Amino acid sequence: MNVEVTPLPGIGTRQDFMIRSGRRIGVITYRDGKFELIVSSKEDPDDCSASIPLSTTEAGTLAGLLGAPQLVAQLRDEHSDIAGISTKQFPIVPGSVFDGRTLGETELRTRTGASIVAVVRAGAVSPSPRPDFVFVGGDLVVVVGTVDGLQQTADILGGG
Amino acid sequence: MHSTAIALIQLGAVFFGLGLLGRIAWRIGISPIPLYLIGGLAFGHGGFVPLSGIEEFAHIASEIGVILLLLLLGLEYSAAELMTGLKRSWTAGVLDIVLNAAPGAIVGLLLGWGPVGALAMAGVTYISSSGIIAKVLGDLGRLGNRETPVVLSVLVFEDLAMAVYLPILTAVLAGVSFLGGLSAVGISLAAITIVLLIALKYGRFVSAIVDSPDAEVFLLKLLGSALLVAGIASQLQVSAAVGAFLLGIAISGSTAENATRMLEPLRDLFAAMFFVVFGLNTDPASIPPVLGLAVALAVVTTATKVATGWWAAKRQGIAKLGRARAGAALVARGEFSIVIASLTVASGAVDGRLAALATAYVLLMAILGPVAARIVEPLAKLGAVWGWDHVVGVRVFNHMMAPRRCSPAS
Numbered sequence: 001m002n003v004e005v006t007p008l009p010g011i012g013t014r015q016d017f018m019i020r021s022g023r024r025i026g027v028i029t030y031r032d033g034k035f036e037l038i039v040s041s042k043e044d045p046d047d048c049s050a051s052i053p054l055s056t057t058e059a060g061t062l063a064g065l066l067g068a069p070q071l072v073a074q075l076r077d078e079h080s081d082i083a084g085i086s087t088k089q090f091p092i093v094p095g096s097v098f099d100g101r102t103l104g105e106t107e108l109r110t111r112t113g114a115s116i117v118a119v120v121r122a123g124a125v126s127p128s129p130r131p132d133f134v135f136v137g138g139d140l141v142v143v144v145g146t147v148d149g150l151q152q153t154a155d156i157l158g159g160g
Numbered sequence: 161m162h163s164t165a166i167a168l169i170q171l172g173a174v175f176f177g178l179g180l181l182g183r184i185a186w187r188i189g190i191s192p193i194p195l196y197l198i199g200g201l202a203f204g205h206g207g208f209v210p211l212s213g214i215e216e217f218a219h220i221a222s223e224i225g226v227i228l229l230l231l232l233l234g235l236e237y238s239a240a241e242l243m244t245g246l247k248r249s250w251t252a253g254v255l256d257i258v259l260n261a262a263p264g265a266i267v268g269l270l271l272g273w274g275p276v277g278a279l280a281m282a283g284v285t286y287i288s289s290s291g292i293i294a295k296v297l298g299d300l301g302r303l304g305n306r307e308t309p310v311v312l313s314v315l316v317f318e319d320l321a322m323a324v325y326l327p328i329l330t331a332v333l334a335g336v337s338f339l340g341g342l343s344a345v346g347i348s349l350a351a352i353t354i355v356l357l358i359a360l361k362y363g364r365f366v367s368a369i370v371d372s373p374d375a376e377v378f379l380l381k382l383l384g385s386a387l388l389v390a391g392i393a394s395q396l397q398v399s400a401a402v403g404a405f406l407l408g409i410a411i412s413g414s415t416a417e418n419a420t421r422m423l424e425p426l427r428d429l430f431a432a433m434f435f436v437v438f439g440l441n442t443d444p445a446s447i448p449p450v451l452g453l454a455v456a457l458a459v460v461t462t463a464t465k466v467a468t469g470w471w472a473a474k475r476q477g478i479a480k481l482g483r484a485r486a487g488a489a490l491v492a493r494g495e496f497s498i499v500i501a502s503l504t505v506a507s508g509a510v511d512g513r514l515a516a517l518a519t520a521y522v523l524l525m526a527i528l529g530p531v532a533a534r535i536v537e538p539l540a541k542l543g544a545v546w547g548w549d550h551v552v553g554v555r556v557f558n559h560m561m562a563p564r565r566c567s568p569a570s
Binding site: 006007008009010011014016024026028031032036038040044045046047048050051 | 241290309312313315478479
């Protein structure tokens with residue numbers, strides 16, 4: 001990715017890049033450390049259709065949300081040389097069976113042979129969660145296993 | 161004791177009233193500066209309520225207001241930004257001077273105010289209000305736009321131009337003869353060069369002198385050094401404003417950023433007072449005779465700023481709609497035009513009507529600027545519909561976002 005860095009004298013810096021659809025996406029970093037997410041508009045590439053002020057925490061959270069797929073892709077890469085093993089992520093739907101219950105209660109390893117390697121919550125990654133880890137609606141559970149195992153995992157986590 | 165009570169009540173009423181005015185201004189999406197001026201005009205010569213007992217404080221406060229306005233203008237850009245800005249945008253900067261100083265200079269000459277009056281008026285019509293512009297661009301969510309760096313680099317250039325212009329103006333206003341004027345100009349140019357060199361090479365030392373990890377100490381040192389430098393400059397027949405400005409340029413890096421954050425509320429407070437006092441000292445009756453001229457000047461200099469922004473953006477490969485936005489963004493004039501007018505009138509070297517003309521002009525431009533920045537897109541699109549150009553399609557989407565609420569920054 002070619003990220004352009006443009007100084008904004010008296011204000012801060014703008015960092016943005018072109019995405020495939022022809023829009024610019026980027027961040028303005030103010031001198032006082034505030035962030036602003038910018039998305040250029042479709043009709044007029046010079047203009048911005050959105051510029052959203054974000055606090056440091058909000059920016060970090062968003063980065064985490066966007067980074068989760070990359071984490072899964074990375075795990076998938078790491079296991080790619082082992083035949084028959086793949087990595088998938090499953091959401092814990094708010095209000096579903098495991099919302100508010102522990103990882104141990106899923107008995108996932110016993111029932112499917114697949115293991116939970118990480119849970120992504122609000123952009124923050126908890127690696128190798130223990131059996132007493134409590135799920136919350138909206139968590140993304142990253143699971144490594146065989147194709148069969150992952151199929152069963154989908155049934156369990158999706159419907160219990 | 162009784163008089164103190166009266167003074168406090170008056171001051172409180174003035175500040176509270178200014179607060180209300182500022183709130184109204186940002187609500188309707190204009191800068192509060194014109195409202196402060198109108199407030200001052202209303203209370204001035206035979207206005208509603210003659211203020212008594214706080215003139216002395218108001219006078220000192222308005223002086224401090226000018227000092228802080230220019231100190232923060234100097235702080236706004238680091239020396240490195242000034243240099244790169246100079247390299248990258250000098251063509252647009254020169255065009256900006258030619259197009260926007262000329263109308264003011266011509267009017268000054270036509271009114272028979274002589275070369276000094278022409279020089280002062282040139283400054284009044286030339287300098288855009290970086291405060292208003294940065295605020296409006298932020299409110300409209302245009303900081304991420306591609307044409308915005310173009311607008312900002314023009315403002316950086318104007319800042320540098322001010323660094324050269326202000327000492328020259330103050331030297332000329334001090335009534336130096338032509339030959340003496342030349343040497344004064346030479347001295348002021350030398351001073352600028354020295355200050356810029358110090359800022360570039362030894363800015364960290366100047367910064368280290370005022371810097372302090374403790375907020376309270378930092379604030380006291382900052383304000384102390386600003387007033388000291390301003391006072392000494394004033395004593396040396398360079399104006400206080402120029403001294404503060406040069407100090408601002410010399411302070412650099414993170415110190416400058418912290419200083420800006422620290423002083424902004426103070427600047428807003430004292431600058432508001434400055435505008436009010438300027439309005440107080442201007443006779444409302446002197447405005448109507450120059451109003452026609454001010455309107456003509458406003459129309460012409462709106463067009464010239466739009467042309468400047470258009471051309472500067474075109475050079476950076478911005479499309480037509482963006483060029484129009486860049487041009488409209490630059491229209492606003494404000495605090496620095498009033499500072500120039502106030503320096504000029506205070507010196508007594510130029511016809512007092514200059515204050516009335518500058519007031520009327522800034523009243524128009526401080527309102528017109530933000531409005532122009534807002535309506536330029538719909539206008540340009542209308543133009544596209546009417547077939548003036550075929551760059552942009554029509555959008556039903558109304559781009560005029562409501563301004564966010566924030567504290568008035570003068």
